[in-house]
Amino acid sequence: MAPLIEATGLVKEFRRPRRDSGLTGALKHLVTRRFDIHRAVDGIDLRVGEGESVAYAGPNGAGKSTTVKLLTGILVPTAGEVRVAGVVPHRDRIANAKNVGVVFGQRTQLWWDLPVGDTFELLRDMYRIPAADYRRSLGRLTEVLEIGPLLPVLARKLSLGQRMRADLAAALLHQPHILYLDEPTIGLDLDVKDRVRTFLRQLVADGTTILLTTHDIGDIEEVCGRIVVIDEGRIRHDGPVEVLRDALASASSVRFQLSASAPLDLIRERLGDAEVTAPGERELVVRFDRTTRTAGAVAATVMGLVEVRDLRINDEGIADLIRRIHRPDEVTARSGAA
Amino acid sequence: MHTLRVYRRNLGAHLRATLEYQADFWILVVAAVLTQGAGLVLIATIFARVPRIHGWGVWEVVLIFAMMVLAQGTSELLAEGTWGLAGLINRGELDRMLLRPYPCLLQVCASRVGMNAFGNVTVGGGLLVTALLHLDVAWTPARIGLALVLLPSALVIKVSLTVVANSTSFWLRGAINTFAAGMDQLGELTKYPLSIYGVGLQAVLATALPFAFIGFFPVSVFLDHGRLAWIGLLTPAVAVYCVLLAVTVFRRGLRRYESAGN
Numbered sequence A: 001m002a003p004l005i006e007a008t009g010l011v012k013e014f015r016r017p018r019r020d021s022g023l024t025g026a027l028k029h030l031v032t033r034r035f036d037i038h039r040a041v042d043g044i045d046l047r048v049g050e051g052e053s054v055a056y057a058g059p060n061g062a063g064k065s066t067t068v069k070l071l072t073g074i075l076v077p078t079a080g081e082v083r084v085a086g087v088v089p090h091r092d093r094i095a096n097a098k099n100v101g102v103v104f105g106q107r108t109q110l111w112w113d114l115p116v117g118d119t120f121e122l123l124r125d126m127y128r129i130p131a132a133d134y135r136r137s138l139g140r141l142t143e144v145l146e147i148g149p150l151l152p153v154l155a156r157k158l159s160l161g162q163r164m165r166a167d168l169a170a171a172l173l174h175q176p177h178i179l180y181l182d183e184p185t186i187g188l189d190l191d192v193k194d195r196v197r198t199f200l201r202q203l204v205a206d207g208t209t210i211l212l213t214t215h216d217i218g219d220i221e222e223v224c225g226r227i228v229v230i231d232e233g234r235i236r237h238d239g240p241v242e243v244l245r246d247a248l249a250s251a252s253s254v255r256f257q258l259s260a261s262a263p264l265d266l267i268r269e270r271l272g273d274a275e276v277t278a279p280g281e282r283e284l285v286v287r288f289d290r291t292t293r294t295a296g297a298v299a300a301t302v303m304g305l306v307e308v309r310d311l312r313i314n315d316e317g318i319a320d321l322i323r324r325i326h327r328p329d330e331v332t333a334r335s336g337a338a
Numbered sequence B: 001m002h003t004l005r006v007y008r009r010n011l012g013a014h015l016r017a018t019l020e021y022q023a024d025f026w027i028l029v030v031a032a033v034l035t036q037g038a039g040l041v042l043i044a045t046i047f048a049r050v051p052r053i054h055g056w057g058v059w060e061v062v063l064i065f066a067m068m069v070l071a072q073g074t075s076e077l078l079a080e081g082t083w084g085l086a087g088l089i090n091r092g093e094l095d096r097m098l099l100r101p102y103p104c105l106l107q108v109c110a111s112r113v114g115m116n117a118f119g120n121v122t123v124g125g126g127l128l129v130t131a132l133l134h135l136d137v138a139w140t141p142a143r144i145g146l147a148l149v150l151l152p153s154a155l156v157i158k159v160s161l162t163v164v165a166n167s168t169s170f171w172l173r174g175a176i177n178t179f180a181a182g183m184d185q186l187g188e189l190t191k192y193p194l195s196i197y198g199v200g201l202q203a204v205l206a207t208a209l210p211f212a213f214i215g216f217f218p219v220s221v222f223l224d225h226g227r228l229a230w231i232g233l234l235t236p237a238v239a240v241y242c243v244l245l246a247v248t249v250f251r252r253g254l255r256r257y258e259s260a261g262n
């Protein structure tokens, strides 16, 4: 069976105006029109079968959102081919739109100045959803996403968590069999995150094909069966999520933001076998073995030695983590240099 | 048909929201009366000194003026969203419109309702009726037919030119489009008889930027006024041309759209 999403040699270049500073620079640009070419997506081959749930992960600026925009037809590829459910998205935007749902975590798809319920009705009209289907679909989504009370509220008055749930409903009203999610849990509270993940798991169980970009290991572990890691526009890793889960079970890390620079030697002395690095002047990352110590103990030790402004557990970059699984030496060398 | 119905509902939803949450209908009407009143005062002042300008009497000029105000109100009602196009492009917000199975241009047009739309439609319509009553027009069937073709054509021209002006945002790339505002201001000149301007300007307003087909030429042919009145018969053709131009320029521009990085 042909894959549902199929990208071959996909390339997207952006032209950035090259301007020297000052007025002469601006004038020169007007005349010469020089541009820097930036390759955001650099030859991606991706096949996603029906019913798969794929995490598309990678550091900031890796090209995740650009890939989603290419797959949804918002952007026209510089080179390469895309086909989604037999349709070339940028060539036949409207046919493609009916097959897919899209959620951008950072940007709402709702009409900003309309009540949520009005948005849903407009979408019903645009997608030509038959009345009975619409009622069923809306009923189900309002129930699972608990958005009933939000229907009369203006989209711009919603909290981030409410907005995300309304956005999910808006993307799913027409019951698409493919759902793209670009950082769907970014900035959400833990309990909303949980609800969204549970909902997505349910969709996958019901047969919806999902492609989800994220920085969040939780999204990947709980929703996806396969992870594709991209960095600098290229695919670096493609495999089942279990591999990642195993790595997480034994390794863990805490990242600290400090008020002053860290007394590295002292911290290393206290933490024994843990790996302590300082990626920035007031930043500290401690990697440790979960079987011998806990994140809490590590945090307590560090806080006893230096004033901590903020700390995050396990937010090691996913790309780093994957690289560590495959090429442990390379990353150690990199963090040593930092 | 489906497309039009969705457009109407989209606009209706924004209209409801505007009225419900933002504005008071009558305040807006008063605002329009005050704004357009300035133009009327100018006309009154001039005609207090001279009975005719280039052969045009006061109520004839008011009729041109009324057409322009009505057209402006219509464009604020139907295509106000295009004034936000530069911002939409700049912030990458056309993304969400491109994701829906509905023409992007119509979504842009319906994305806002102009605050002055109701005021200008009311004032323009009122002035139109008042001028016609004073002008003692012989309402033969032919003349009624002519009016029924000229009026919608004129409104379509205004709306299309607004779309054209703002579609330049795809090329200009600023967060606001000063070119479009300038073009609109130029169009305002046609609120008064075209013949008071220099030949060059007349030519521009009749051909390249055919704003004169919103008020001046249709009124000329309707009142059978002057040697060149027949040009007004071209109004429907100009309307078709302007619609095609608007759609083409918007489509071309949309091909340049590159979304926005975060």
Ligand SMILES: Nc1ncnc2c1ncn2[C@@H]1O[C@H](COP(=O)(O)OP(=O)(O)O)[C@@H](O)[C@H]1O
Pocket (backbone or CB within 6 Å): A014, A015, A038, A039, A040, A058, A059, A060, A061, A062, A063, A064, A065, A066, A067, B258, B259, B260, B261, B262
């Ligand atoms: N519309 C755009 N115009 C110019 N550059 C862009 C645009 N969108 C993205 N980029 C650039 O392309 C690269 C990849 O961006 P993006 O796909 O948004 O990354 P990610 O989603 O993985 O964080 C970044 O360097 C970004 O600055």
Ligand SMILES: [Mg+2]
Pocket (backbone or CB within 6 Å): A064, A065, A066, A182, B262
């Ligand atoms: Mg992104």
